[in-house]
Amino acid sequence: MQNEILLILSIFIIYGSELLMFKLFGKQGLYCFTVLATIAANIEVLIVIRAFHMEMTLGNVLFASTFLVTDIISEIYGKEDAKKAVNIGIVASLIFLAFSQWWLLYLPAQSDFAMPAMKTIFSNTPRLMFVSIAVYAIVQQFDVWAYHKWWDFTKKYCGDEKRFLWLRNNGSTMVSQFLNNLLFVLGAFWGIYSIGTIWNIVISGYVIFLVTSLADTPFIYLARKIAKKA
Secondary structure, eight states, rough: OHHHHHHHHHHHHHHHHHHHHHHHHHHHHHHHHHHHHHHHHHHHHOOOEEEEEEESSSSSHHHHHHHHHHHHHHTOHHHHHHHHHHHHHHHHHHHHHHHHHHTTTTTTOOTOOOHHHHHHHHHSSSHHHHHHHHHHHEEEEEHHHHHHHHHHHHHHHHHHHHHHHHHHHHHHHHHHHHHHHHHHHHHHHHHTOOHHHHHHHHHHHHHHHHHHHHHHHHHHHHHHHHHOOO
């Protein structure tokens, strides 16, 4: 049960941290959180675990938190600012990719203990990062577009732009998460894991994404309340 407990706690810790950054630093805090989440998720995704009777990679909650960032920014600041958050995540990932590969060019001293572990982790990073950056760029742009399409629909339907926040939040994110999970797993792990393992990762990953998408709904409502008090 250790993995299951940690995954459940991570939802509250990560989303709670995102709201804390927003409360303390406003929109800039969300931009900073995007950088942190995109970089950390691309490292965490290298870890494969078993939880809830499924085989899955880590990084799912952190990836999901980037969708919450764009939804919060879309809701409070608008589409262009949400697109800016996506672009910040892309540029931050590219810079981190360059840095991590640069580290591996150094010749370690005899007393060094870290380089073998660094090579184990970051030798796989280029493929994962390139796939992640491409998928992130495609899916996040789609998510911003879908969020505002849902918003146009709900405003037209009820004449109130504040209502149905849960619908535009989940309606955009659930479709985006499916695209994100499918494209990333195929691009990152094709030829590395067996077809069966890849399929298990796709299914389990999307189950986790569905749960995290639903779980972020209270947090976007809290974010809107925080914005009103600011």
